[in-house]
Amino acid sequence: MTELGPVTWPPHPIETERLILRESAARDRAVFIELLAAPEVHTYLGGPRGRDDLERELPEVPGQGPGCFVVDLDGTMIGQILLRRVPEHGRPAAVGKVDLGYLFLPRAWGFGYAAEACAAVLDWFDGVLPGEPVVLHTQTANLGSMRLAEKLGFTEVERFHAWNAEQWLGLRSPAARAGDRPAVSG
Numbered sequence: 001m002t003e004l005g006p007v008t009w010p011p012h013p014i015e016t017e018r019l020i021l022r023e024s025a026a027r028d029r030a031v032f033i034e035l036l037a038a039p040e041v042h043t044y045l046g047g048p049r050g051r052d053d054l055e056r057e058l059p060e061v062p063g064q065g066p067g068c069f070v071v072d073l074d075g076t077m078i079g080q081i082l083l084r085r086v087p088e089h090g091r092p093a094a095v096g097k098v099d100l101g102y103l104f105l106p107r108a109w110g111f112g113y114a115a116e117a118c119a120a121v122l123d124w125f126d127g128v129l130p131g132e133p134v135v136l137h138t139q140t141a142n143l144g145s146m147r148l149a150e151k152l153g154f155t156e157v158e159r160f161h162a163w164n165a166e167q168w169l170g171l172r173s174p175a176a177r178a179g180d181r182p183a184v185s186g
Contacts, residue, residue: 003085004098007128009066016120019113020072021081024063028070031077031105032062040106044139046163071104071117078113079104081121086135091169093157094135098125100152100172101136109144115151122152122172131174140166 010023024032033054035041042048063070067083082101086094100122104114122134136154138145146168154170161167 004066014120014124016116019117021069024070026061028077035103044142078108097133097135099135134172136170138168140168
């Protein structure tokens, strides 16, 4: 039993047209450091972490555990997708629901990889935990993330102020299943 519920982890890799969503491996460590230290990636996430700190703190195989998918393009990690249950101290509208988060290297932006990977993870999630709603948090200033949320079928639940910025909370209800969602493209 995981924080996602009765889900066997890790799942078999998920393959899309261009990507493989898989469990983390030791070979991904350098990319995790690059991802977590990139100022562009953390513009809306409170800022990057220092490389030296990451080198010291990250385990040999970072990103292991239930809900963490490495996004692999041609054998190389380009991003990460996380599914985590929102704890009791989260936004009341989100508590107990599963939150979708994602980070991609700047060189992977603009090609539709995030949409493709997130849609595949949501389809997988629908198969293993049917009927479970999913939430997504982002800053309203993060226009790319706002567009992606809409493409994936999330609808606004609330806006709130936190971390010195306006935040957006969206919900993807169980009814927004793969067959009911609009097609996701780049």
